[in-house]
Amino acid sequence: MNAIISMCHFCELHGPRILFCTQPFRPQEPRNELDAEDSESSYPRRVKSPSLSADSHNVTPSLPSMKNDMCEGCYSVQPGYVSHDEEAHVSYVSTQHPYHPQVFSRIRQACIRSLSCEVCPGREGPIFFGDEQYGYVLSYTFYVEDSQARGLQRSYSIVIVMMDKIYLLNSWPFLVPHLKTLKENLQARAHKVYTEEQAKCPQTTLRLNPSINPANFIQQRGGNKPARSLVELTGHKNVFKVLHFSFIWILKACGNRMTETLLEGPPTEDSIIDMEKQEETEEGFIKLYSRKISENQPEQVASEDEGCIDSDVEQEYMSKAPFIKDLRLFRKALGNSKFHTLAHHVLIGNQVIISGAEKSQVKAILAALKMLLPKGCCRAITYSNTYEESWRCNFLGLALNVPLPNHTMSTEMFILVEVLKGEGEEAPDSSLESEKSLTDNCFSSFNYRLSSPVQLPEKAPTVLQKMEMALRNENLSEEVVEQCFICIKEEWMNKVKVLFKFTKAGGSRSKEDTEKLFKVVSAQEEDKQLLKFWMTGLSVQYRTHILASSKSQH
The missing domain is CATH 1.10.10.1730 (Folliculin)
Incomplete structure (x- = not known):
């Protein structure tokens, strides 16, 4: 995700201040994540581990003088943290302020607006604002309890700044719940510290004392510091390291949930079907495998564990590799006449039942036959120990010698293909071969027997x-x-x-x-x-x- 995420707070002495920010850097990219054209140098990157690892980096940026005028409450880390994601070739850098002056200007602008004029009703929660010049901002404002602050609380905000308005708005359902979780964690830690401090020295009673005046307010409220750091407020010395990893996860996960595909023309029906099969979770991720098991079907549970899967899972399994080679080999093994009959049944929607003892062989045949149909027409159960009705699936893999119901034999439109071991030959060992691709002679190692009560037309479809x-x-x-x-x-x-x-x-x-x-x-x-x-x-x-x-x- 090409964005910068920052923690900001409102200081009683200095006003809105940037406290901590995290930004991604990619190879051969300029430092300025928001305006790449204005940068002339790039940040040094190192790739250390396939997993995310954090370490300090001894590079101190040149900061404007206003940044150096900081109290304890405005201070976070120096110099910062760097995490490397080798798999994605991205380095995540967390520092007190952004390195590039123009980036700092935009984050500073977002910080000021998020803690002053751009607030949601109740002054706690998410809000969106921005423009093309300074970028677009998703801000989540919240309060943290502090027994020594005016009003017994301090104002903070988490801002996400990027130039892509549409991307940021589309990410709202994903970002807001996770920002809320992060702020609730900070508030819970701060509340624990606040409760302990109030038990020792109740501030409400103390501040009602008439001897307190503006000159001695800071000393009388329990300390002589104008602001306390987030480390002290939460009682967590590694709070900024936690924020570093939290911000990294948000940026990485939000970037992974959306992908761009280059289309050379309008999307095909198969690609639209694939998109419709994707199910998004509450966290914003795409659920790849989904299977519902009924409580009153204990036998079916066992068969599903052995490989019986629903159409959504089967579609994912089938879409991982082309099966044209298997289709050609199967056609040669079956013979032109038998293949023509079987393919005719497939194309007009009759149920195709493949019965065999070798699960991998049955799955390979079904995978090859599915190449004949559009994806929306394929409903497959690759291997089962019981017969499934044609309304549930038009491709069915059955264990050998599983009987078909009488009503199916008399009324259903189906074709049964029995996969039998060849004479004098042993079937391939399914434990030694992949279930997704078979050797060239695997189809010819079996005999195939076709049977169907359906009388097909003499002329086959044009397809x-x-x-x-x-x-x-x-x-x-x-x-x-x-x-x-x-x-x-x-x-x-x-x-x-x-x-x-x-x-x-x-x-x-x-x-x-x-x-x-x-x-x-x-x-x-x-x-x-x-x-x-x-x-x-x-x-x-x-x-x-x-x-x-x-x-x-x-």
């Missing part, structure tokens, strides 16, 4: 014909074939979008109008079942947009 043509062409590399599949799927998903808008958002349509639309999008009779199934894979974002715009027009 299948194009995909088989790409797979047969040995002159095309796996990367090229993968891109061909992406283009084919996106082309037909665009046709699905047209059909969805025509049928769902355009009101009642006659059969003749629908047939005319099929001709316009170059869809044949054999493609209708595929288009109908692929319509279920449209993103929620697109569906909501089309239906909402349709309602507004009517």
